[in-house]
Amino acid sequence: MSATPALEINALEKVYASGLKALDGVSFSVEQGEFFALLGPNGAGKSTLINSLAGLVKPTSGRAKVCGHDVQQDWRQARRALGVVPQELVFDPFFTVREVLALQAGYFGLKASRPWQDEVLEELGLSDKADTRMRGLSGGMKRRVLIAQALMHKPPVVVLDEPTAGVDVELRQLLWRFAKRLHADGHTIVLTTHYLEEAESLCDRVAILDKGQLQTLQSTEDLLASHPWREIEVQLGAVPAELSASLHSDTVALSDGWYRWRLHKEHDSVADLLEQLRNSGAQLLDIRTREPNLEDVFLQLVGGGNE
Numbered sequence: 001m002s003a004t005p006a007l008e009i010n011a012l013e014k015v016y017a018s019g020l021k022a023l024d025g026v027s028f029s030v031e032q033g034e035f036f037a038l039l040g041p042n043g044a045g046k047s048t049l050i051n052s053l054a055g056l057v058k059p060t061s062g063r064a065k066v067c068g069h070d071v072q073q074d075w076r077q078a079r080r081a082l083g084v085v086p087q088e089l090v091f092d093p094f095f096t097v098r099e100v101l102a103l104q105a106g107y108f109g110l111k112a113s114r115p116w117q118d119e120v121l122e123e124l125g126l127s128d129k130a131d132t133r134m135r136g137l138s139g140g141m142k143r144r145v146l147i148a149q150a151l152m153h154k155p156p157v158v159v160l161d162e163p164t165a166g167v168d169v170e171l172r173q174l175l176w177r178f179a180k181r182l183h184a185d186g187h188t189i190v191l192t193t194h195y196l197e198e199a200e201s202l203c204d205r206v207a208i209l210d211k212g213q214l215q216t217l218q219s220t221e222d223l224l225a226s227h228p229w230r231e232i233e234v235q236l237g238a239v240p241a242e243l244s245a246s247l248h249s250d251t252v253a254l255s256d257g258w259y260r261w262r263l264h265k266e267h268d269s270v271a272d273l274l275e276q277l278r279n280s281g282a283q284l285l286d287i288r289t290r291e292p293n294l295e296d297v298f299l300q301l302v303g304g305g306n307e
Contacts, residue, residue: 004032004067004068005029005030005031005032005065005067005068006030006031006032006033006034006066006067006156006157006188007029007030007053007064007065007066007157007188007190008029008063008064008065008068009026009027009028009029009049009053009062009063009064009065010027010062010063010064011025011026011027011061011062011063012025012026012027012049012052012059012061012062012063012064013025013026013059013060013061013062014045014048014052014057014059014060014212015060021212022045022048022212023045023048023049023052023059023062023212024045024211024212024213025062025213026045026049026062026209026212026213026214027062027214028207028214028217030157030188030190030205031188032067032156032188033183033186033188034188034189034204034205035179035183035188035189035191035202035203035204036188036189036190036191036203036204036205036206036207037190037191037192037193037199037202037203037205037206037207037220038050038190038191038192038207038209039192039193039196039199039206039207039208039209039298040208040209040210040215040302041210041302043211044209044210044211044212044302045209045211045212045213046161046192046209047087047161048212049209050084050159050161050192052064052071053066053071053078053082053084053159054071054079054082054084054159055071055075055078055079058072059072065078066078066079066081066082066157067081067156067157069081079108080108080153080155081155081156081157082155082157082158082159083150083151083153083155083157083158083159084150084158084159084161085146085147085149085150085158085159085160085161085163086146086161087161087162087165089139089142089143089146090146091134091142091145091146092134093133093134093135094133094134094135095133095134096130096131096132096133096134097121097126097129097130097131097132097134097137097145097148098117098121098130098131100134100145100149101117101120101121101145101148101149101152102117104149104152104153105152105153107153108152108153110152110153112152116152116154117130117148117152120148120151120152121148123178123181124144124147124148124174124178125144125174126141126144126145126148129141139166139167140167140168140171143163143167143171144171144174144175147160147163147175147178151182155187156186156187156188157187157188157190158182158187158188158189158190159190159191159192160179160189160190160191160192160193161192162192162193162194163175163179163191163193164176164193164195164198165193165194176198176202179191179202180202191203196293196294196295196298197293197294197295199220199294200220200224200293200294203220204219204220205217205218205219205220206218206219206220206223206294208298208301208302210301210302215301215302216301220294223294223297224291224292224293224294224297226297227292227296227297227300228264228265228266229262229263229264229265229292229296230262230263230265230289230290230291230292231260231261231262231263231289231290232260232261232263232270232273232287232288232289232290233254233258233259233260233261233287233288233289233290234258234259234261234273234274234277234284234286234287235256235257235258235259235284235285235286235287236257236258236259236277236282236283236284236285237257237283237284237285238281238282238283257285261273270289274287
């Protein structure tokens with residue numbers, strides 16, 4: 001890891017003219033080379049934070065740096081170090097894909113590198129669309145072009161803001177293969193997504209925002225381990241009438257004879273539950289367990305524990 005973080009965010013606050021406080025003293029850092037998840041419900045402040053890093057929003061107070069460059073005072077270098085793939089499909093319909101990429105390079109004072117263009121187009125499955133005007137592309141192809149645009153100046157830090165929203169399975173898999181390749185090449189990847197299984201499988205650390213405040217920042221492994229519950233499901237062939245009253249209050253009846261219990265990792269024993277079931281005269285046919293995933297932890301933190 002480099003001594004200089006990829007992102008440094010210190011007491012960042014943003015209050016809009018309407019009085020809405022979108023960011024409320026947010027502080028954290030992202031190390032170079034991380035695959036980092038920035039999660040939160042709608043309205044949590046994620047977009048405001050990303051736009052502050054990109055120079056599209058001026059914070060009310062606090063500081064933010066990209067690779068050591070202050071986004072306000074050293075904005076040219078900060079922007080050169082950052083590539084943002086936005087949620088919205090924003091494009092000029094009359095330019096070809098290759099012209100769009102050349103223009104993007106020009107925004108950073110760079111001459112378009114044809115070999116780099118070709119490499120990115122190939123990786124994103126756009127080679128055969130290079131001379132197609134943007135208005136002639138499907139929504140999925142346009143999203144691929146947005147990713148290519150963000151990479152034209154070869155930024156060390158890449159923000160993927162909901163990159164798989166509304167795309168099909170094939171494109172989602174292509175995008176994640178490409179993101180993994182960028183990460184393997186040394187890029188820092190910051191991901192926002194509502195598909196929490198993506199963040200769980202891809203990201204080293206997770207930050208969760210809610211109502212403009214940082215709720216938690218932990219490694220993915222530690223965050224999952226912090227959830228106190230696990231679920232056990234048992235299929236019963238014979239169910240005594242007194243079963244639901246005599247056993248656990250968290251019993252949920254499912255279909256096909258399956259019942260679910262939510263057990264506390266420290267206080268509840270699977271062995272004790274099974275013994276109670278046998279003593280009640282229940283016939284056990286099958287059993288399965290489920291450890292908490294990132295969605296469970298997310299709901300616990302921002303949903304008050306109510307799923």
